[in-house]
Amino acid sequence: xxxxxxxxxxxxxxxxxxxxxxxxxxxxxxxxxxxxxxxxxxxxxxxxxxxxxxxxxxxxxxxxxxxxxxxxxxxxxxxxxxxxxxxxxxxxxxxxxxxxxxxxxxxxxxxxxxxxxxxxxxxxxxxxxxxxxxxxxxxxxxxxxxxxxxxxxxxxxxxxxxxxxxxxxxxxxxxxxxxxxxxxxxxxxxxxxxxxxxxxxxxxxxxxxxxxxxxxxxxxxxxxxxxxxxxxxxxxxxxxxxxxxxxxxxxxxxxxxxxxxxxxxxxxxxxxxxxxxxxxxxxxxxxxxxxxxxxxxxxxxxxxxxxxxxxxxxxxxxxxxxxxxxxxxxxxxxxxx
Amino acid sequence: xxxxxxxxxxxxxxxxxxxxxxxxxxxxxxxxxxxxxxxxxxxxxxxxxxxxxxxxxxxxxxxxxxxxxxxxxxxxxxxxxxxxxxxxxxxxxxxxxxxxxxxxxxxxxxxxxxxxxxxxxxxxxxxxxxxxxxxxxxxxxxxxxxxxxxxxxxxxxxxxxxxxxxxxxxxxxxxxxxxxxxxxxxxxxxxxxxxxxxxxxxxxxxxxxxxxxxxxxxxxxxxxxxxxxxxxxxxxxxxxxxxxxxxxxxxxxxxxxxxxxxxxxxxxxxxxxxxxxxxxxxxxxxxxxxxxxxxxxxxxxxxxxxxxxxxxxxxxxxxxxxxxxxxxxxxxxxxxxxxxxxxxxxxxxxxxxxxxxxxxxxxxxxxxxxxxxxxxxxxxxxxxxxxxxxxxxxxxxxxxxxxxxxxxxxxxxxxxxxxxxxxxxxxxxxxxxxxxxxxxxxxxxxxxxxxxxxxxxxxxxxxxxxxxxxxxxxxxxxxxxxxxxxxxxxxxxxxxxxxxxxxxxxxxxxxxxxxxxxxxxxxxxxxxxxxxxxxxxxxxxxxxxxxxxxxxxxxxxxxxxxxxxxxxxxxxxxxxxxxxx
Numbered sequence: 001x002x003x004x005x006x007x008x009x010x011x012x013x014x015x016x017x018x019x020x021x022x023x024x025x026x027x028x029x030x031x032x033x034x035x036x037x038x039x040x041x042x043x044x045x046x047x048x049x050x051x052x053x054x055x056x057x058x059x060x061x062x063x064x065x066x067x068x069x070x071x072x073x074x075x076x077x078x079x080x081x082x083x084x085x086x087x088x089x090x091x092x093x094x095x096x097x098x099x100x101x102x103x104x105x106x107x108x109x110x111x112x113x114x115x116x117x118x119x120x121x122x123x124x125x126x127x128x129x130x131x132x133x134x135x136x137x138x139x140x141x142x143x144x145x146x147x148x149x150x151x152x153x154x155x156x157x158x159x160x161x162x163x164x165x166x167x168x169x170x171x172x173x174x175x176x177x178x179x180x181x182x183x184x185x186x187x188x189x190x191x192x193x194x195x196x197x198x199x200x201x202x203x204x205x206x207x208x209x210x211x212x213x214x215x216x217x218x219x220x221x222x223x224x225x226x227x228x229x230x231x232x233x234x235x236x237x238x239x240x241x242x243x244x245x246x247x248x249x250x251x252x253x254x255x256x257x258x259x260x261x262x263x264x265x266x267x268x269x270x271x272x273x274x275x276x277x278x279x280x281x282x283x284x285x286x287x288x289x290x291x292x293x294x295x296x297x298x299x300x301x302x303x304x305x306x307x308x309x310x311x312x313x314x315x316x317x318x319x320x321x322x323x324x325x326x327x328x329x330x331x332x333x334x335x336x337x
Numbered sequence: 338x339x340x341x342x343x344x345x346x347x348x349x350x351x352x353x354x355x356x357x358x359x360x361x362x363x364x365x366x367x368x369x370x371x372x373x374x375x376x377x378x379x380x381x382x383x384x385x386x387x388x389x390x391x392x393x394x395x396x397x398x399x400x401x402x403x404x405x406x407x408x409x410x411x412x413x414x415x416x417x418x419x420x421x422x423x424x425x426x427x428x429x430x431x432x433x434x435x436x437x438x439x440x441x442x443x444x445x446x447x448x449x450x451x452x453x454x455x456x457x458x459x460x461x462x463x464x465x466x467x468x469x470x471x472x473x474x475x476x477x478x479x480x481x482x483x484x485x486x487x488x489x490x491x492x493x494x495x496x497x498x499x500x501x502x503x504x505x506x507x508x509x510x511x512x513x514x515x516x517x518x519x520x521x522x523x524x525x526x527x528x529x530x531x532x533x534x535x536x537x538x539x540x541x542x543x544x545x546x547x548x549x550x551x552x553x554x555x556x557x558x559x560x561x562x563x564x565x566x567x568x569x570x571x572x573x574x575x576x577x578x579x580x581x582x583x584x585x586x587x588x589x590x591x592x593x594x595x596x597x598x599x600x601x602x603x604x605x606x607x608x609x610x611x612x613x614x615x616x617x618x619x620x621x622x623x624x625x626x627x628x629x630x631x632x633x634x635x636x637x638x639x640x641x642x643x644x645x646x647x648x649x650x651x652x653x654x655x656x657x658x659x660x661x662x663x664x665x666x667x668x669x670x671x672x673x674x675x676x677x678x679x680x681x682x683x684x685x686x687x688x689x690x691x692x693x694x695x696x697x698x699x700x701x702x703x704x705x706x707x708x709x710x711x712x713x714x715x716x717x718x719x720x721x722x723x724x725x726x727x728x729x730x731x732x733x734x735x736x737x738x739x740x741x742x743x744x745x746x747x748x749x750x751x752x753x754x755x756x757x758x759x760x761x762x763x764x765x766x767x768x769x770x771x772x773x774x775x776x777x778x779x780x781x782x783x784x785x786x787x788x789x790x791x792x793x794x795x796x797x798x799x800x801x802x803x804x805x806x807x808x809x810x811x812x813x814x815x816x817x818x819x820x821x822x823x824x825x826x827x828x829x830x831x832x833x834x835x836x837x838x839x840x841x842x843x844x845x846x847x848x849x850x851x852x853x854x855x856x857x858x859x860x861x862x863x864x865x866x867x868x869x870x871x872x873x874x875x876x877x878x879x880x881x882x883x884x885x886x887x888x889x890x891x892x893x894x895x896x897x898x899x900x901x902x903x904x905x906x907x908x909x910x911x912x913x914x915x916x917x918x
Contacts, residue, residue, distance in 0.1 A: 081446045081453035107723075136439040178778040185777035185784065186767045186791075189756070193764050196753035203387060203747075205739035205768030205831050209731075214774060323755065 010176075010264055018169055021162050030279065032161040037274045038168035039229050042175055044254040044266040046222030049179070051252065052261035052323070053188065054215040055195030057117040059248050060104075060124030064220040066131055066243030067100050068093040068227025073144030073237040074137065086150035090228045097224020098217040105216035109209045124245050131240045138237070145236030164233040171229065172267075175222060179263055182218075191215050192261070257312060259319030268320055277301065338401050340365045340835055340866050341386070345395035348381050348890075355381040357890040358395070363835065363868055363883075368861050370869040370877045372901075373887035374910055379870045380748055382887070383837055386868075387745050388738040399835070404741050405732045412728050416721040423720030427712040432466050432705070436661065440465045444473065447527075447641075465661060468705035470680050473657045475669070476525045480653045482518055484511055493518055497652035498671065510607065513546065517631050518647065520624045526648035528641050530623040534616030539630050540564065543610050550621070550630040557613035563589075564608035572598045649673070658683060662701035663694075740768060744833030746824040748840045748870075754813035758804065761812050761823055762795035765830025795830065802826040802856060818849045825856070835866045842873045854880050878902070886910065 021031050043065055050058045075082045075089035084092070108119045131138045138144065149159045150167070159167075182188050190211045193201035202208050231237050250273070258269020284297040312319075339362035348356040356378040363369040371379050384390045386397050388404070396403060429437060445458045464471055481496045491511035492504040502518060505511040524530070538557035540548040548564060551557040570584040572595055580598040581591045592598040620634045622644075634640040648654040649672045656676035657666040667683055670676045683695075690696030739745075744765075753761050770791065776784040799808055802822040807815065815823060821841055828836055838857070842850045854876055861867055871877045877884065877898070884901045886894040888910040894901055901907055 079446060080442060134435045134438070136435045136443055181778050181780045182774070185780075185788065186763075186770060186772060187774060187777050189760055189764050190767055192756055192760075193753050196755055197751050199389070199735070200747065200751035200753065201764065202735040203389075203739055203745055203751075204765045204827065205736050206764075207736045207768070218774070 010267075014169070014173060014176075018166070021165060028161055031165050033274075033278045035161060035165040035168050035233060036230075036278065037271055038165070038172050039226050039233065040251065040254070040274060041267045041270040042168075042172055042229070043223050043226040044251050044258070044270045045172075045175055045179060045263065046219045046226065047251050048219075048255055048261065048263070048266040049191070049222065050215050050219035052255060052266070053183070053191040053195065054212060056212065056215065057113065058120045058216075058219070059117050059245070059252070060120035060122075060127070061219075061223050061251055062243045062245065062247035063124040063127035064097050064101060064223035065227040065230070065247065066127055066240075067220075068097045068224030069231035069237050069243070070131065070138050070144065070227075071096050071224070072228040072231045073139075073147055076147045076232075077144045078146075079144075086148065086232050090150075090225070090232075093228035094221045094225045097227070098221030100224075101216040101220025102213055104220075105213050109212055121245065124248055128240070128244050131243060138240070141240060143237045143239065147232050147235050147237070149235075150232060164229075168229055168233070171225065175225070176263055176267070183263065187211075187214065195261075253309070255319075257309070257319060259321035259323060261323035262319070262321045265319050265321035265323075272320070273305075276305070339363060339398075340400060341868065342398040342401075343382070343386070343395065344398065346382065346385060346392050346397060347394035348378070348385055348390060349393045355890050356385065356887075359885075359887065359890075359892050361885045361892065361895060363866060365834075365866055366861065366864070367882040368857060368867045368869060368880050370871060370881040370884045371887060372871060372874075372877055372884060375872075376889075377887040377910075378890040379887055380839060381890075383745065383839055383870060386738075387743060387837065388733050388735040391733055399738075399741065399743065403733075404738045404743075406728070406734075406737055408728075412724075415728075416724045419724045420717040420719075420721030422716075423723075424713040424716030427716035427719075428466065428709050431708050431712040432468075433661070437462070437465050440471055440661075466706075466709050468660060468662045468702040470658055470660050470667070470683060472673075472676050472680070473659055473666075474526070475655045475657050477653055477655055480522065480651055482515055482522060482651060484515055495522075495651040500650055500652070502647070502650055509603075510544070510546075513607070518651075520631055521622065521644060521647050522651045522653050523625070524622075524644050524648070525653050526645045528622065528637070528644055530625065530627055531637060531640050532621050532623060532627075534619035534621050534633065537616040537621060537630075539614055539616050539621070539633065540608075540611050541614050541633075542608055542612075544607070545633075546607065547630045547633060548608055548611055550623070550628070551613075554613060554615070561611040561613045564605055564611040567602060567605035568607075568609040568611075570602060572602065645673075660698060660702070662705055663698050667695075667698075736768065739831055739833075742832070742834035743837065744828035744831045744835070745837035746821070746828050746839055746841060748843065750817075750820050750824055752812040752820055752823060752827070754811070756812055757808070758799065758810050758812055758815065758823055759792065759795050759808040762798055762826050762830045763791050765827040766791050766794065766832075769832065795826075798826045798829055799823075801829075801859070803852070817844050818846075821845070821853075822856070825860075829860070829865070833865060835868060836860060837868045837870075839870050840872060841869070842871060842876045847875070850876050 017034070020026060020034070043061065046064070047058060047061045050056050050061075071093040072086070072089045074080055075084045075092060076086060077083075104120070104123050108116055111119060132140060134140075135142075149163075190201065190206055191214075193204070193206065194208060194211055194215075198208055201211075227243075230242075254269040254273050255266055256269070257273055258267070259265025281298050281301045288295060288297060341363040343359055343361050346356055346359045347354065359378075359382060361369075361371075371382060373379055381390070385392050441458050441462045445454055445461065447453065461471060463469075477497060479497060482493055482502070483496055485492050485494060487504075490504045490506055491508050492501045493511060493515050494501045503511075503514055505514065536552070538551040538554050540551070540557055540561045542548060549557070549560045551560060566584045566587075566589055567582060570582040570589055572580055573583045574595070575581050575588075575591065579591050579593060580595045582589045582598055582602055590598070590601060592601065616633060618635075620637050620640050622631045622634070622640055623629065624631055632640075632643070634643065645654075652671055654671070656670050656673060658668045658670070658676060658680055659666050668679050670679050686692075687695045687699040687702070690699055753764060756764070770787060772784055772787060775781075796808060799805060802825050804815075804819060804822055804826065807819065812820065812823060821844075825836075825838065825841065841857075842853050845853060850873055857867055857869070857876075857880055869877065869881070879898075881898050884894075884896065884898055885892055886901060886904070886907050888906075893906045893910060894904045896904070
């Protein structure tokens with residue numbers, strides 16, 4: 001691939017996505033589903049910071065997603081006195097979830113690998129039960145609603161799926177840009193150094209604890225951001241089961257399929273898996289039904305997914321887009337000598 | 338003063354003594370070598386020096402001091418903050434956070450907006466934690482209003498407490514007011530249907546009865562005119578036998594019988610002086626259907642106060658006095674002032690323990706308060722103590738020692754294999770370079786300049802160790818000897834005063850070893866003191882200023898290369914003892 005194309009295709013893909021709702025004949029349901037995919041891409045990017053870059057296995061990302069969603073709910077619904085509106089709630093949800101990440105990470109910094117995974121798993125369960133049982137705070141299974149639409153100066157009226165689609169696309173774009181910058185910076189290198197060899201990194205003077213904390217904080221903050229967007233686009237915090245272990249594993253699968261430690265991989269993995277689950281499967285089922293078939297593809301979708309995952313692990317274990325570093329680039333670096 | 342000084346360094350792992358009372362001093366500018374057979378404890382010495390191990394006994398002095406993190410104000414602040422956080426979290430959790438939230442936030446949230454009563458919420462927070470008395474309002478579903486004729490007047494009164502809310506001479510007015518008041522009382526003190534009047538128009542009569550709610554002025558004026566016309570009209574029989582209400586020859590409405598027409602006219606009499614009025618700046622209370630305006634107020638607070646007064650007067654609301662430690666309400670009273678008095682009375686009674694039940698509640702409160710204080714203190718201790726322990730255990734760590742000028746390489750190469758060669762070297766500089774996350778995330782000019790400078794320096798270092806042209810490769814794709822050189826470049830990037838090289842010639846061929854000795858000399862010439870562990874005598878002997886020989890963890894010899902070479906104990910350690918028979 002020529003270098004210009006290689007550098008520009010993700011931008012072109014985002015631009016094409018932005019134009020999609022204006023193509024005549026595109027059903028509004030597709031826009032709605034794409035909005036969800038965009039939001040989950042942000043979640044996958046957050047997990048990518050912790051698992052992909054820093055190499056700390058986090059099995060509780062859905063808990064942070066939930067914390068973001070419920071913080072937004074608590075701050076905006078009319079049954080509580082805060083009613084800050086969406087924008088301040090978005091900021092508080094992002095920062096607050098980042099803090100929750102720090103709180104979880106601080107006592108677990110010395111743990112590695114499996115042990116940390118178990119701790120995050122447990123944290124996910126704690127949050128799940130907290131959401132279910134703290135009925136006065138989270139609304140329990142009734143959820144918190146309604147979350148009002150974000151206010152924009154000079155715009156009133158419902159946002160609709162298009163509005164949320166563009167909001168999600170805009171924030172995803174900004175997150176991608178910031179993460180790309182971070183990835184190529186001192187902090188990004190330190191994250192990867194932890195993944196590669198923590199002892200060696202510490203012997204180079206790096207305070208592993210702070211670097212891990214920063215990864216956890218940024219990863220959880222992004223998950224909280226995604227949760228906040230998810231809640232406001234649903235107009236409510238949704239079903240508490242959206243924030244369970246299942247979701248954590250699903251998002252981890254996005255990364256595994258797409259490629260760990262790679263921004264493109266995280267987004268493409270989300271698009272491939274959620275596209276398969278939410279767009280392709282219903283479409284095939286529609287076709288089958290129209291053709292008079294009694295077989296539902298939806299019944300087999302998990303089997304197909306499982307087989308695809310096995311095949312992927314066998315033939316391309318590093319994912320669709322391997323971490324940008326798997327392949328050697330012997331080309332000289334730009335800007336020096 | 339020596340740059341690095343080991344005083345009686347001893348390392349024990351369980352019963353095994355790996356290093357036994359080793360002393361030596363490395364002077365600035367030297368190339369100092371530690372040699373010895375395999376398993377002599379050389380790498381253990383390195384690990385103890387660089388902070389991977391804490392010495393079992395003895396001291397490691399760098400520039401005359403031990404490298405340990407000092408106890409600074411930051412550590413103390415962290416202890417206090419973490420302690421406070423843990424304490425508060427534990428205290429809140431010990432008092433059932435869900436019910437706490439209900440008592441403090443949910444029950445205090447005013448409906449339809451209004452300001453949050455912070456003072457009351459704070460009081461409720463303290464009372465809840467201490468298991469004190471709280472009030473909860475409760476709606477009395479049976480409350481209704483009725484009209485009773487008394488002394489020629491129509492009184493509107495509550496069916497619950499028989500209190501008279503309003504009394505009117507005009508029976509029709511009383512009927513109309515009854516409907517309005519029923520609707521208002523049903524709100525139970527909460528202005529659920531309170532809307533800002535801006536943009537709305539109402540029609541009112543001089544008694545301030547609201548006759549209609551309209552979206553614009555024209556509609557309001559039309560309605561007012563219509564009502565005035567109706568009240569001033571006469572009933573006239575029409576040629577077709579029907580009866581009509583007529584004013585100034587205009588037919589306003591047609592009815593089948595004269596009775597219906599009379600009724601309609603009578604209904605409109607109270608609207609004789611109806612006028613349209615803008616509701617801008619006012620607040621309107623609408624009925625449940627949000628179609629009919631009931632009353633109009635100057636401010637939201639006045640509306641809320643009026644509703645509360647009405648609900649209290651009609652007996653719609655009751656105040657239950659409850660406590661977290663007892664499931665039943667201690668008392669139920671009909672108005673807030675009485676609730677306040679009753680609470681003071683109950684508090685005194687609980688204190689005095691007048692009845693066995695109240696005494697039991699008093700004891701439970703004491704227990705609850707003690708529990709909250711206990712968890713607060715326990716959390717405080719746990720948080721602060723935990724922070725202190727973590728700080729203590731991390732006092733002497735590799736990163737702190739490295740930042741103070743001790744760089745090292747590893748015997749079994751530990752590069753960052755999936756990172757580029759140049760990035761490996763830049764990593765060596767990264768810990769000392771400052772810069773916030775924000776600068777990195779937004780790629781500020783300052784950040785870019787810093788990265789550029791680091792990259793240039795990395796290129797320079799790579800050129801120095803002889804890896805020019807390999808900068809863009811992945812570290813793991815380098816040949817073995819180059820990986821060793823890369824490790825040296827990375828360690829040099831930390832700007833060490835003392836560089837520790839752990840068997841740098843391992844796995845190198847003779848030509849490479851010779852190259853390496855040149856490199857080590859050039860490192861020393863850059864002003865970096867070198868401490869070397871090595872097997873290869875060809876590397877050690879020509880370049881070392883001073884050599885220490887370890888065997889079974891103990892120092893057996895120290896001196897210049899010539900002295901060490903001649904030492905019989907060294908020969909014995911390396912070649913074995915000559916058996917004399």
